[in-house]
Amino acid sequence: MASPELGQVGFRLHEDDSVLIARTDIAPGTYRDGAAELTAADPVPTGHKLALTDLAAGAPIRKYGQVIGFAARAIRAGEHVHTHNVTYREFDRSHDFGAAARPTDYVPAAQRATFRGFRRPDGRVGTRNYLAVLTTVNCSATAAKMIARRVETSGVLDDYPHVDGICPLTHTLGCGHSGTGNEGFEVLRRALRGYAGHPNIAGLLVVGLGCEVNQVRALTDDLRLPPGLPVHAMTIQELGGTKKTVAEGVRRIEEMLPVADAHRRTEVPASELVLAMECGGSDGYSGITANPALGAAADLLIRNGGAAAFGETTEIYGAEHLLTSRAVSPEVGRALVDRIRWWEQHVQRDGSSINNNPSPGNKDGGLTTILEKSLGAAAKGGTTNLCDVVGYAEPISTRGLVFMDTPGYDPVNATGLIAGGAQLMCFTTGRGSAFGCKPAPSIKLATNTPLYERMPDDMDINCGAVADGARSVEEMGREIFEHVLRVASGEQTCSEELGYGEEEFVPWHLSTVL
Structure with a gap:
């Protein structure tokens, strides 16, 4: 034989x-x-x-x-x-800034793709229509969740079919650290500002305790919110306790419901989209199927005038030279290298190593070193030019491919990208990450067919078709792009149907806890 x-x-x-x-x-x-x-x-x-x-x-x-x-x-x-x-060991990688940059082949304006989104009064476009309950500190998290649950279980939302729900945005920070001259505090504030003014949010309730470092009034004064966005703020201590706060919060949410429900979907160009890209629970197929297919989808969105953003600086480590070679300018290329150098010093101070990543699950899936993982992860960036590098949770204002400096931990990375303005996310996984990221929908891309068949309620698209020979990377990218447009128009994702997304608001914790 x-x-x-x-x-x-x-x-x-x-x-x-x-x-x-x-x-x-x-x-x-x-x-x-x-x-x-x-x-x-x-x-x-x-x-x-x-x-x-x-x-x-x-x-x-x-x-x-x-x-x-x-x-x-x-x-x-x-x-x-x-x-x-x-x-794993360090080795020299040359950075030939911009050597591979090429003009983008844009689709003519009249032929560009569209979707049905919520056009806000100031021109921003949302893919969802939520009311948000934003907390200043961990101490108000429970009250915020109680407010959201009470409204959602009361049946009142049945009268407002154009509202997607009440989204409590709770976290574990906001106190126990300095509030002045503190990089970590500013990172938290940026994340809170980004979510408060997010285009998927139609109204905002800010809930604090009253004695925290991250004061409600100081935060709301600093939010710089879009005109016309209804905003209410209150503290548990001023209102006389948790029960009174929940009752008052429910009343204020109900007051905002008619305003939020008045928004309607209209046809808008795909150039209004900012797509966040994430990979988690990666395996040996991530860099062969789902990530390059997502990169092909990002290329299509960018050719249609939109923006695609990704982060996880520790997970492009070793592949950064492939991105800097496509930088639109030496300044953009150097900005990425500067962030790499910051991370080298950051992990050294912590007594750690960037190669502590991949995770055990990544290794079980076939990934051996951070270099291997990074080369696969960088494939999400497609083939277009790297147009901008921004800090954590900073606004994504450039169309084209954008890199955001974030940790590799999935919810922290996603929080930064959504705070930057991404209205939806594509999340590739080879191991089966369970994830959502309200108020933005999360589309889950399986890297292999066995995973897709094993977790059909969690996975939206089977990129394992590339490995199976049923789709080319380009065909898979087109399928992802068209799915993105449908989800942006209101089609539910698996993670939305399962109720994921409230626990994944995790701002990057850089502060020293006092």
Whole structure:
């Protein structure tokens, strides 16, 4: 019996690669590779790596045509390549700012895609129509949730069909730290400002305790909200306790409901969209299927005049040179490198290492080093120019591809991007992350078919079709783009139907707790 073809069981992503990615579980045995043969010495799980050549100790290991690590010992062709025989170390990466930047091939204005969104009085466009209960401090979180639940269970929302719900935005910060000259405090304020003025919010109730560092009045004075947005503010201590606060909060929400319900969806151009992009619970397929397909969708949105933004600075580490080469200017390229350098110093001060990422689940899925994870994660950025680099939760005002400096932790990253103005998110996962991010809908993209079939109630799109040979990356990108437009027009996502999104408001905690 002839040996099976190596191409039937795995992918070689680039001609310079020294590893094959398992398409299915590879059993020990001999496989044909053209005229040659390769003997697999070890079982290699789906998504993991098989050595295609002998690698000397210390030799670079390549995937995507890029270095993902170094052989910790001599590795023979046919061996499983993973954490047991691969090491991470620093190496020089050149930054040829803008060398790969190219003019964007925009779709003519008359032919651009559209969706049905909520046009606000100041011109902003929302994809959802929520009333929000925003807290200044952890101490008012329970009251905020009680207000939202009481309104939603009262039946009053039945009379206001154009309101998507009441969204409590609670967090664990707001006190126990300095409120002046404090970077962490300003990061919190930026996140709160971004959500308060988000285009998916039609009215706002701010609830505080009364004695916290992050005072209600100081916060509301600093919000710089869009004109015409109804805003109410109150504190538990001034109102005489939790029960009175909840009753008053319900009354004020009910007062805002007719105003919010008056908003209607209208046809608007896709250029109004800011798409947030996230990958979490990644696996060996993330950089092969869902992430490049999402990158293709981002390219389509940008060609239609919109913006696509992604972050997770620690998860593009080692791939940043691929982004800086597409920077529209040396200043944009240097801004990204500056953030990388900040993170190197930040983790060093903490006694940690950027290579503490990937997570255990990522490693189970086949990702060995942060370099490998980053190269796959950077594929979300598509092929267009890098137009801007912004700080955490700063407004995303540039059309095109934008990078935001955020941690890799999914809810913290998502909070920053949505605070920046993203009206919806695409979230790729190979392990099965359970996630939502109210007030923005989250579209879940499975990297492989077994995951999609195992978690059908959580996954919106099966990008495993790329690995299965049923779709090209470009076809999958078109499918994602069209799905984005439908969700922006009101179609519910799986995470919305399940009720996810309230616990994922997690501003980045940079302050020292006192």
